[in-house]
Amino acid sequence: MKSKLTISKKDENFREFALNGNLWMLLLQVGLPLALYQNLNMVFKILDSMMASHISAESVSAVAYLSQINHMISAVGGGLAIGSSLQISKAYGAGDYKLVRKRVSSLFGICGVLGIILLCLIPFTPAMLRFAKTPENLIAIGSRYFSIELLGLVVGFINNVYIAIERSRGNSQRILYLNLFVIIFKLGLTAFFVYVLESDITMIAVATLVSQFILLGAGIYNMTRKESAFSFSFKNISFRWNTIGPMLHISFPVMVEKSAFSFGKVIVNSMSSMYGSLTVGALGISNNINGFTTSAQNGFQEGCAAIISQNLGAGNKKRAMEAFKKVLCINVTIGIIGFILTSILIHPISKIYATSGGVLNTEFQEMIIAINYYDIIGGCVPLGIFSSCMAFLFGYGKTRLTLLLNFCRVFVFRIPVLWALQNFTQLGSESVGITMMVSNILVAVMAIVVVSIVAAKECKKDGIKFFGKE
Numbered sequence: 001m002k003s004k005l006t007i008s009k010k011d012e013n014f015r016e017f018a019l020n021g022n023l024w025m026l027l028l029q030v031g032l033p034l035a036l037y038q039n040l041n042m043v044f045k046i047l048d049s050m051m052a053s054h055i056s057a058e059s060v061s062a063v064a065y066l067s068q069i070n071h072m073i074s075a076v077g078g079g080l081a082i083g084s085s086l087q088i089s090k091a092y093g094a095g096d097y098k099l100v101r102k103r104v105s106s107l108f109g110i111c112g113v114l115g116i117i118l119l120c121l122i123p124f125t126p127a128m129l130r131f132a133k134t135p136e137n138l139i140a141i142g143s144r145y146f147s148i149e150l151l152g153l154v155v156g157f158i159n160n161v162y163i164a165i166e167r168s169r170g171n172s173q174r175i176l177y178l179n180l181f182v183i184i185f186k187l188g189l190t191a192f193f194v195y196v197l198e199s200d201i202t203m204i205a206v207a208t209l210v211s212q213f214i215l216l217g218a219g220i221y222n223m224t225r226k227e228s229a230f231s232f233s234f235k236n237i238s239f240r241w242n243t244i245g246p247m248l249h250i251s252f253p254v255m256v257e258k259s260a261f262s263f264g265k266v267i268v269n270s271m272s273s274m275y276g277s278l279t280v281g282a283l284g285i286s287n288n289i290n291g292f293t294t295s296a297q298n299g300f301q302e303g304c305a306a307i308i309s310q311n312l313g314a315g316n317k318k319r320a321m322e323a324f325k326k327v328l329c330i331n332v333t334i335g336i337i338g339f340i341l342t343s344i345l346i347h348p349i350s351k352i353y354a355t356s357g358g359v360l361n362t363e364f365q366e367m368i369i370a371i372n373y374y375d376i377i378g379g380c381v382p383l384g385i386f387s388s389c390m391a392f393l394f395g396y397g398k399t400r401l402t403l404l405l406n407f408c409r410v411f412v413f414r415i416p417v418l419w420a421l422q423n424f425t426q427l428g429s430e431s432v433g434i435t436m437m438v439s440n441i442l443v444a445v446m447a448i449v450v451v452s453i454v455a456a457k458e459c460k461k462d463g464i465k466f467f468g469k470e
Contacts, residue, residue, distance in 0.1 A: 011092075011169050011170075011229075011230070014169065014170035015092060015093070015095075015310070017029075017170075018093070018170065018307055018310045018311070019093065019310065019311060019314050019316055019319075023319070023322055023323055023326055024326060026307060026323075027300065027303065027304060027307065027323065027326055027327055027330060028330075029170075029172075030167075030170055030172050030303035030304075030306070030307060031172075031299055031300035031302075031303035031304065031327070031330070032172075032299075032300075033172035033173045033175065033176040033299075034167065034172045034175065034176075034299035034300070034302050034303045035295070035296040035297075035298075035299030035300055035334075036176055036296075036299070037172070037175050037176045037179050037299060038295035038296060038298050038299040039292055039295050039296055039299075040176075040179055040180060040183050041179070041183070041295065042288060042291040042292050042295045043183070044183045044186060044187065047187055047190075051190055051191065051194045051195075051204065069128070069129070069146070069262075069266055072259050072262035072263045072265075072266060073118070073150070073153055073259075073262075074153050074156055074157075074160075075255060075257075075258030075259040075261070075262050076114060076157075076255050076258075076259060077111060077114060077153070077156065077157035077160050077161070078160050078254075078255075078258055079251055079252075079254035079255030079256070079257065079258045079259070080107070080110065080111065080114070080157075080161070080247075080251045080254075080255060081107075081111075081160040081161045081163070081164035082164060082251070082254050082302075082305075082394065083247065083248075083250040083251025083252070083253075083254040083255070083399060084103065084107045084110075084161075084164070084247040084248075084250070084251050085107075085161075085164035085165060085167060085168040085306070086168075086250060086305060086306070086309045086394060086395070086397065087103055087246050087247045087250060087309075088100055088103050088104060088107075088165060088168045089168040089306045089309040089310045089313065090309050090310070090312065090313035091103060091313065092168060092169065092310060092313065093309065093310035093311060093312070093313030093314040094313040094314060095314075097229035098229075100229045100230060101229045101230070101231065101233065101236050102236050102238060102243050103243065103247060104165055104223075104229075104230055104231070104232060104236075105232050105233050105234070105236035105237045105238075106236070106237050106238050106239065106243050106244050106247070107161055107165075107247060108158070108161060108223075108232055108237070109237040109238075109239065110239075110244065110247075110248075111157050111158055111161050112158075114157055115154040115157050115158065118150060118153055118154050118157070119150075119151070119154055121150060122147055122150050122151065125146055125147045125150065128146075129146060144202045144205075145201045145202045145204065145205045146205075148202065148205035148206055148208075148209055149205045149208070149209075151209060152205065152208050152209040152212050155209070155212040155213060155216050156212055158216060158219065159212060159215045159216055159219060162215075162216075162219035162222075162223060163175055165223070165230060166222075167302060167303070167306055168306050168309075169230055170306075172303060174222075178215060178218050179215070181214070182211045182212075182214050182215050183211070185210075185211050185214060186207050186208060186210075186211035189207040189210060189211070190203075190204055190207040190208075193206070193207060250397050250399050251399070252399075253399035253400045253402065253403040254394075254399050254402065254403070256403055257399070257402055257403040257406045257407065258406075260403075260406065260407055260410070260411070261406045261407075261409070261410055264409075264410030264411055264414065264415060265410065267410075267415055268283075268410075268414060268415065268418060268432075268435070269283070269284075271415070271418055271419070271422065272418075272429070272432050274422065275428060275429040275432070276429075278363070278364050278367060279367060279371075279429040279432060281364070282364065282367040282368045282371050282429070282432075283371055283432050283433075283436075285350070285353050285368050286368060286371045286372040286375045286433070286436075287375070289342060289346065289349055289350075289372060290338070290342060290372070290375050290376055290379045290380065292338065292342075293334060293335060293337075293338025293339070293342065293379065293380050293383075293384075294338075294379060294380075294383050294384075294387070296334050296338070297331040297334050297335065297383060297384045297387040297388075298387055300327050300330055300331055300334075300387070300388075300391070301327070301331070301387040301388065301390055301391040301394075302391075303327075304323055304324065304327040304388070304391035304392075304395065305390075305391045305392075305394035305395045306395075307320075307323050307395070308320040308323050308324065308391065308392065308394075308395025308396065309394075309395045309397075311323065312395065312396065317458070317464060318464045320395060320396075321455065321458075321459070321464070323395075324388065324391065324392040324395075324451075324455075327388050327391055328385065328388040331384035331385070331387055331388045332381060332384050332385065332388075334384055335380040335381035335382075335383070335384035335385075336380070336381060338376075338380045339376055339377075339380035339381065342372070342376050342380070343376065346368075346369055346372055346376075347369065350365045350368040350369050350372070351365055353365070353368060354368065367429055370429070370430050370433060371429065371430070371432055371433035371436075372433065373433060374430075374433035374434050374436060374437040375433055375436045375437065377437050378436055378437030378438065378439070378440035378441045379436065379437075379440055382440045382441045382443075382444035383440055383444065385444045385447065385448060386405075386440070386443055386444045386447045389405075389444075389447035389448060389450070389451045390402055390405070390447070392451050392454075392455070393405075393450070393451065393454070396454065396458065398454060401450055401454070404450075405443060405446060405447055405450065406443075408442075408443060408446060409439055409440075409442075409443040410439070413438060413439035413442040413443055414435055414436075414438075414439035417434075417435045417438050417439060418431060418432065418435040421434060421435060
């Protein structure tokens with residue numbers, strides 16, 4: 001039975017637009033701010049790396065290496081937020097606002113439990129880094145940095161859930177504006193620590209933690225407003241399976257997928273370190289440069305997944321299919337533009353990264369360019385296709401298939417290829433870039449095949465045509 005609990009006029013208008021409005025305009029309205037938000041995060045990561053390079057090239061490598069371990073842990077909270085927000089979107093699309101509030105409140109409750117568990121890991125930071133095969137010189141540089149990052153992850157868990165909930169209700173502009181303020185503050189604080197106080201990379205983590213608390217404050221303010229079905233309430237927290245079960249069912253594969261993917265990247269970084277710690281830094285920088293393209297595509301992926309989920313909740317299955325086709329066109333276009341711009345700008349950008357204390361490290365610059373050459377071939381367009389396929393699968397709740405795809409991406413198409421290149425060729429650090437290219441192209445092909453099979457089955461079941469007018 002539908003609840004008497006209401007939503008704001010703004011939320012009501014967005015729901016109507018999501019279910020019946022022009023799809024191109026809807027995808028742009030939701031996806032563009034999310035794409036800009038993702039790119040702002042990339043700017044933040046790149047400027048962090050540039051500031052770390054002011055300290056030393058080894059500091060860049062430490063930040064790049066430890067960030068992958070960070071991602072592996074944060075993937076738990078991120079996966080929970082993504083999967084659960086899709087269930088919130090589905091209830092929103094169906095008009096069951098009582099269930100919306102229960103799921104929102106219970107999601108924050110689960111997140112709080114995870115945060116407590118994470119706090120207990122902080123004393124074991126050096127052991128965790130050694131378990132991840134982190135080179136001893138990077139442990140010496142980054143151990144305290146990583147401890148503070150873990151504390152930031154606890155706050156980040158809550159912030160990720162808040163952002164996911166705002167995304168599910170179409171408030172992508174709010175996400176953009178909040179994060180723009182937070183990032184500007186964070187970068188200013190980091191610059192003060194690095195250039196004025198001449199601190200080490202530990203203070204970069206401190207700046208991140210302080211900025212996370214600002215976003216947390218905004219989240220608490222917006223999520224405790226009683227008039228909205230999307231508000232948080234302690235009395236609505238429920239750990240009963242009929243409330244949290246659907247969220248955990250769809251979230252668990254996402255958590256495993258994201259953690260396994262990041263763990264795989266840690267393994268790749270560890271394997272790459274045989275060419276020296278600068279190779280790890282060059283790979284991280286190449287990923288950051290290409291991240292301007294892929295993060296924009298991921299923004300549209302997240303927006304489209306929510307739109308698909310909302311329309312499925314309302315029974316608009318044909319419209320859900322149309323959303324996938326349109327986001328595919330958008331992401332391929334972004335990929336082509338990103339490929340052209342990155343090809344043109346790679347030399348001046350790599351020069352900035354490879355300059356420390358006013359001295360250009362030409363070996364480091366050439367390494368960045370060589371790895372990035374292959375990275376953009378396999379990254380820009382293929383990953384645009386891949387992210388669109390992921391939007392379709394997330395929207396339909398096929399998270400076990402997203403787990404399969406990302407598992408194959410790292411553990412079938414990436415790690416074995418890098419091992420083969422290391423053991424049977426003399427390519428050196430260039431093999432890292434080739435590995436990225438091969439794995440990204442192969443997983444894009446696999447994603448197309450998987451989505452084609454799923455779409456055919458769904459269309460046959462619902463009696464609709466995949467091709468043709470909406």
